[in-house]
Amino acid sequence: xxxxxxxxxxxxxxxxxxxxxxxxxxxxxxxxxxxxxxxxxxxxxxxxxxxxxxxxxxxxxxxxxxxxxxxxxxxxxxxxxxxxxxxxxxxxxxxxxxxxxxxxxxxxxxxxxxxxxxxxxxxxxxxxxxxxxxxxxxxxxxxxxxxxxxxxxxxxxxx
Amino acid sequence: xxxxxxxxxxxxxxxxxxxxxxxxxxxxxxxxxxxxxxxxxxxxxxxxxxxxxxxxxxxxxxxxxxxxxxxxxxxxxxxxxxxxxxxxxxxxxxxxxxxxxxxxxxxxxxxxxxxxxxxxxxxxxxxxxxxxxxxxxxxxxxxxxxxxxxxxxxxxxxxxxxxxxxxxxxxxxxxxxxxxxxxxxxxxxxxxxxxxxxxxxxxxxxxxxxxxxxxxxxxxxxxxxxxxxxxxxxxxxxxxxxxxxxxxxxxxxxxxxxxxxxxxxxxxxxxxxxxxxxxxxxxxxxxxxxxxxxxxxxxxxxxxxxxxxxxxxxxxxxxxxxxxx
Numbered sequence: 039x040x041x042x043x044x045x046x047x048x049x050x051x052x053x054x055x056x057x058x059x060x061x062x063x064x065x066x067x068x069x070x071x072x073x074x075x076x077x078x079x080x081x082x083x084x085x086x087x088x089x090x091x092x093x094x095x096x097x098x099x100x101x102x103x104x105x106x107x108x109x110x111x112x113x114x115x116x117x118x119x120x121x122x123x124x125x126x127x128x129x130x131x132x133x134x135x136x137x138x139x140x141x142x143x144x145x146x147x148x149x150x151x152x153x154x155x156x157x158x159x160x161x162x163x164x165x166x167x168x169x170x171x172x173x174x175x176x177x178x179x180x181x182x183x184x185x186x187x188x189x190x191x192x193x194x195x196x197x
Numbered sequence: 198x199x200x201x202x203x204x205x206x207x208x209x210x211x212x213x214x215x216x217x218x219x220x221x222x223x224x225x226x227x228x229x230x231x232x233x234x235x236x237x238x239x240x241x242x243x244x245x246x247x248x249x250x251x252x253x254x255x256x257x258x259x260x261x262x263x264x265x266x267x268x269x270x271x272x273x274x275x276x277x278x279x280x281x282x283x284x285x286x287x288x289x290x291x292x293x294x295x296x297x298x299x300x301x302x303x304x305x306x307x308x309x310x311x312x313x314x315x316x317x318x319x320x321x322x323x324x325x326x327x328x329x330x331x332x333x334x335x336x337x338x339x340x341x342x343x344x345x346x347x348x349x350x351x352x353x354x355x356x357x358x359x360x361x362x363x364x365x366x367x368x369x370x371x372x373x374x375x376x377x378x379x380x381x382x383x384x385x386x387x388x389x390x391x392x393x394x395x396x397x398x399x400x401x402x403x404x405x406x407x408x409x410x411x412x413x414x415x416x417x418x419x420x421x422x423x424x425x426x427x428x429x430x431x432x433x434x435x436x437x438x439x440x441x442x443x444x445x446x447x448x449x450x451x452x453x454x455x456x457x458x459x460x461x462x463x464x465x466x467x468x469x470x471x472x473x474x475x476x477x478x479x480x481x482x483x484x485x486x487x488x489x490x491x492x493x494x495x496x497x498x499x500x501x502x503x504x505x506x507x508x509x510x511x512x513x514x515x516x517x518x519x520x521x522x
Binding site: 089092094144145146176179180 | 418
């Protein structure tokens with residue numbers, strides 16, 4: 039909600055960078071920092087989707103809660119770090135918003151696209167893992183799905 | 198050992214109602230806490246939620262080519278209240294790395310997942326039926342109706358004089374059954390669940406009703422990019438198997454030897470199991486293009502994959518219209 043307000047009020051272009059712990063995601067963020075850092079008129083939401091673990095994956099609810107807590111903490115640390123990188127590259131302190139969402143969607147791509155739509159971002163930036171065809175077949179490729187399914191926004195896929 | 202009486206009746210008398218006199222144990226042991234399934238013996242009586250079960254042998258499962266792998270936590274039992282045969286699945290929290298081709302991923306065996314799905318699919322004709330009950334130690338025990346019948350995989354191997362005979366005479370109804378099975382998986386997905394271990398030996402064709410039922414849905418894994426991808430992979434493998442009336446492998450074709458061998462390319466093979474032929478039209482030219490195109494979604498040469506069961510069902514409906522002509 040904070041990100042929504044931040045960009046709406048300033049009438050900035052709103053960019054969403056979807057990240058995880060991978061190097062590819064970091065590359066996507068660094069690309070935006072290098073490309074747009076210091077350029078006025080942009081705000082950035084850094085989004086980390088934590089896929090909600092199935093309720094029946096863990097032996098107990100406590101284990102599940104612990105897993106979520108641990109992942110939220112790790113995501114928060116990572117996003118703070120990424121926020122600092124963007125601010126250091128020239129984005130305004132108030133124009134970078136870290137977002138962690140625990141979401142349950144058929145795919146991570148769906149979760150990212152839902153968030154993009156909710157926040158009405160103009161541009162979606164993602165890294166590409168470069169997974170094998172087999173892996174894409176078995177578990178799906180987030181970047182491929184986003185490229186195929188995104189509507190009403192630009193998509194930057196960073197190699 | 199607990200006292201050998203139940204509801205005022207001698208336990209041996211109750212057992213004798215359902216088994217031959219020679220099978221009635223002299224001193225049946227009553228068990229309620231089944232945390233350690235190795236301690237539940239043949240001829241024990243397990244009481245769960247007040248209901249007595251006379252324990253019989255453990256079940257076995259063919260897997261990865263090794264037949265008769267014992268599943269010590271899965272036991273056959275007789276429900277002593279009505280004499281019906283049940284499958285009792287005790288708690289076995291297994292955590293392991295599943296290996297599919299050369300890809301590995303973390304997997305768990307989740308009694309909780311199976312219990313949730315059993316509730317979800319109550320009355321559904323294409324799933325095994327049963328319920329879950331907790332023992333005093335909190336273990337989630339699943340009591341499943343025994344399904345008498347063969348696996349769908351074994352069933353189709355017996356159909357038709359030749360593949361062509363099978364394809365024209367039996368395959369339309371096999372495809373119809375398969376479509377129902379895909380719809381059943383769609384039902385799970387729509388309710389936020391996945392089967393988790395879709396394999397051809399996890400479909401039993403019930404002898405009395407002819408219904409095909411999914412069994413064994415306790416495998417679970419963390420959802421990755423697409424939570425349904427692995428289920429779709431399993432569905433594809435089964436469709437290829439049913440279409441070919443068995444696996445058509447490179448080894449098999451070489452053994453014949455088949456004249457199509459020279460025409461095969463890597464793109465014709467299964468995307469994960471590279472020795473299995475998916476482009477079956479090269480071997481059986483009477484397979485309609487519409488069906489072969491569906492199969493090719495599971496091949497090395499595929500450029501697009503099915504994202505969900507709905508996409509697969511749409512294509513299957515087209516195939517069924519053509520095959521029915």
